[in-house]
Amino acid sequence: MRKQKVSSAVIRRLPRYYRHLTDLHLAGVERLSSSALGMSLGMTASQIRQDLSCFGEFGQQGYGYNVDKLRGEISEILGMGKGHTAVVLGAGNLGRALMENFHFDRSGFELCAAFDVDPALVGRQVSGVPVYHVDGLEKFLEEHPVSIGVLTVPRGVANHIASRLVAAGVKGIWNFTNIELMVDSAGVIIEDVHFADSLLALSYMISEEQ
Amino acid sequence: MRKQKVSSAVIRRLPRYYRHLTDLHLAGVERLSSSALGMSLGMTASQIRQDLSCFGEFGQQGYGYNVDKLRGEISEILGMGKGHTAVVLGAGNLGRALMENFHFDRSGFELCAAFDVDPALVGRQVSGVPVYHVDGLEKFLEEHPVSIGVLTVPRGVANHIASRLVAAGVKGIWNFTNIELMVDSAGVIIEDVHFADSLLALSYMISEEQ
């Protein structure tokens, strides 16, 4: 139904709009104009209207946007209502931190299970989510198709586990390992969260000025 | 010494070059051409040469680039040799995961201390780094000026702690809280790591196709 491919720049801004609209909604705000939103987010009203126009007409001349309605539309666009599911690969520090602190459900994902090799972890539950041995990964995914794998395994096994996820039919991998995955990602989306890259960019920026 | 402001797009690519050059160096590769690098990273040779030319002339006609030398130059550009320092704010799951798994030193940062309010954590060490009570933050920063604060505190106190960091003179904040910080950031750089935004972008991309 989409007119044409929406640029990555637009997609990356949508979650920010969503976040701000959620805050406004919780604060009881009912309507807002593109210029008010632009003011809050430090961007032009033009850009916001241009971005939204990729997906439809959500506003009303002379009025602006209904906060809750627009929030719902963006949630829909982002696929938050699709019943996506996730499994965590690697229940080490980072994996557990995500399981215990990150609210997958707030992004529309149900976290189904975690996998690890550590006997001390396998069989336990973390935040109500069972941790299985990674040997059972394929069997589990066959019985419970999941949308994405959250990759928090050590570097050395990252590509191996990623390949297994792809082979088992996940649609995406949320990659927290600091390497470039080399999977034959025919249609599988890789979303990288490269901490080190982020810190180095910050390093550049604090070094530059002075 | 820089010709003019370097675009954010360029800066965000430098860590990726650095990472790849490190891998090549460890693999014993001595030289490479912009086209070979472009091939590996899935980008044009033009872009790589254009990017590097923002900072100087690091190659040699007919030869290409010396891997280790270029790696060193990029490290320098990114400020990895500046002796930057960091403190962690909030030694909860995520804070500890970073302290235990993330190699700050590999990005040129020395991790000096962590701060928390939990009596069970204060006084302990995590990966050899002492955890202090956040009440002593200002005193500590006065005695040990640090470059950045790593913000892994709960949402509710994020802005308060961020303001204290800014007041105490940090140059940057590496923000892991899922909110837009509202600090009077006169010259203080905020680098956001928004997990939820990243996951929502992934959600969009896996929802889109099919």
Add this chain to the structure above:
DNA sequence: TAGATTGTTAATCGATTAACAATC
């Protein structure tokens, strides 16, 4: 030398901003 590859200038492409008719 001849082949290869750089750094840089020019051309293209895409993204952002401005302007405005449509209309609530």
Add this chain to the structure above:
DNA sequence: TAGATTGTTAATCGATTAACAATC
């Protein structure tokens, strides 16, 4: 109605790619 604000078209700006002289 008059004022406000949208969605969209046109103009501008910036980033990417292509081309090529310089030269190792």
